[in-house]
Structure formats: structure tokens, C-alpha cells
Amino acid sequence: MSKLKNKIAIITGAASGMGKATAEIYAKEGAKLILADFNEEGVKELSNTLNSKGHETLALTVDVSDKEDVENMIDTAVTEFGTLDILVNNAGIMDSFEPVGEITDEKWDRIFDVNTKGVMRAMRRAVNYWLDNDKAGNIINTISTGGLNGAHAGVAYGASKHAVVALTKNTAFMYAEDNIRVNGIAPGAVDTNIGSTIKNASEKGVARTGITQAVSPRLGKSEDIANVALFLGSDESDFVNGTIVVADGGWTAGF
Numbered sequence: 042m043s044k045l046k047n048k049i050a051i052i053t054g055a056a057s058g059m060g061k062a063t064a065e066i067y068a069k070e071g072a073k074l075i076l077a078d079f080n081e082e083g084v085k086e087l088s089n090t091l092n093s094k095g096h097e098t099l100a101l102t103v104d105v106s107d108k109e110d111v112e113n114m115i116d117t118a119v120t121e122f123g124t125l126d127i128l129v130n131n132a133g134i135m136d137s138f139e140p141v142g143e144i145t146d147e148k149w150d151r152i153f154d155v156n157t158k159g160v161m162r163a164m165r166r167a168v169n170y171w172l173d174n175d176k177a178g179n180i181i182n183t184i185s186t187g188g189l190n191g192a193h194a195g196v197a198y199g200a201s202k203h204a205v206v207a208l209t210k211n212t213a214f215m216y217a218e219d220n221i222r223v224n225g226i227a228p229g230a231v232d233t234n235i236g237s238t239i240k241n242a243s244e245k246g247v248a249r250t251g252i253t254q255a256v257s258p259r260l261g262k263s264e265d266i267a268n269v270a271l272f273l274g275s276d277e278s279d280f281v282n283g284t285i286v287v288a289d290g291g292w293t294a295g296f
Contacts, residue, residue: 043071044275049122051075051114053105053163054132056083058233059183062263063129063270068096070271075118077103078132105132105159106151115166124176127274128167130160131183134238136195138246149197156201161208168212168221177220181273182209183266184225186289192253195246206285213283222282224273229289230254231261257292
């Protein structure tokens, strides 16, 4: 039996990388999908490809830093598919490895608008929909090993992802009795295109974070993270709530 048969899911950052891999495996396992991404061409191409294989998906151009876009994304799932079961907050951007002495207010705000505030707004809209309609819900937040330590990116990215850990754990605890689950995935080094968002990387930041990056045993694939997202989205993880699953090939096991 398909693990997500007739489940309605939203995946942000769906046009590439871990979001795309998650969309593909969710569709294969029977979910109907809202595919959201700022990359309009990329997300439409993915939707068309999946639909041509008999899956049910709808592409939305979404800027997760825009409140109206995020709220419309949640509302569209309900309007088009009748409900929402799973929200996968995967969209995110990197900083440029700046330590605190180099970060600008503008860069800090941009990172938090996408990585943290966008996640909070999507969670808020989804949680209130589930509460208002007495429905179960499931949220999966893509975080990062950078959300669990201070040595994998710059100060803004690390702080934004640490904040999503708190969002995940607090929301899981607050709504556990309402049949709403919230978990996170902390990928390590994964082969995606998030590096394309890095501009003018800090020399100091790159040198310092390179110390820990050098001990990563291997580069992960997007499918490695999608498989974790499948487990967390399925009923097999029904008793898993408020947990951050580290998927890094053993990178952070030693420190």
C-alpha cells in the first residue's frame, strides 16, 4: 500500500534539490501535492512531469518571505484538494558565511524573512486551519545541522535555523493534544543548489567553517533527505513528535 495514499501535502522549495526529491517520492507514494517555489519555470516543469505520470500536483509561484503568498499557498491546498494533511517547509537560502562582525542588517533580515518568518507563517496558517476544522496535521521543517551547532555556516543562517528548531519543538509540544505533529530534518552536507544563493563569501567565515566541513565523511544526495521526509510524513512515524532527525552520514556524531 502507498504510504501517503490520498494525503494532501504542500512542499516549499519544490523546484530543485531536496524539495524536488521529496515531491517525487511523495507523489510516488500517493500524495496529491501543492508544489511551491519562487522559481516559476522550475516548479511548473516539475508539476507537468509528475502530472504526465498520472500524479496530481499543482504548481504555485511562492515567495515564502511574502505573507500573502504563504497564506494563499495554504488556502489553495484546501480550495483545490479539499484539505491539507502535510506541510513540508523546505525552502531556504544561505548567508555568505559572515561572522557577526561582518553581517549587515539587510542580510540578516533577508535570511530570517525566508528561513524563519516564512516557516512560522506557513505553520501558523496550517495549524489554525487544522484547529478550526478539528483535523489532524503534520509539519516537517527542513532545518540543517547548522541549526544545531555554530560551525556550518555564517551567523545569520545558523541563527535562523536555530530559531526553526525552537519553532518545531515548541509547536509540537503546544499542539500534541490536538493531533498535530511537528518534526524537523537536519541535513548535513547535501548536493543541492543552495550554494547558488551565496554571494561574496566571507573569507574568515569560509576559513573557519572549512575546519568542520573537512571532516564530513561524504556528500549526501537529495533522495537521502527525501526518504526521511517520507518517513516523517507517513503514519509509520505517528509517535514521533518534536524531534529533529539528523541526516548527515555521521558528520556531527563526533562533536
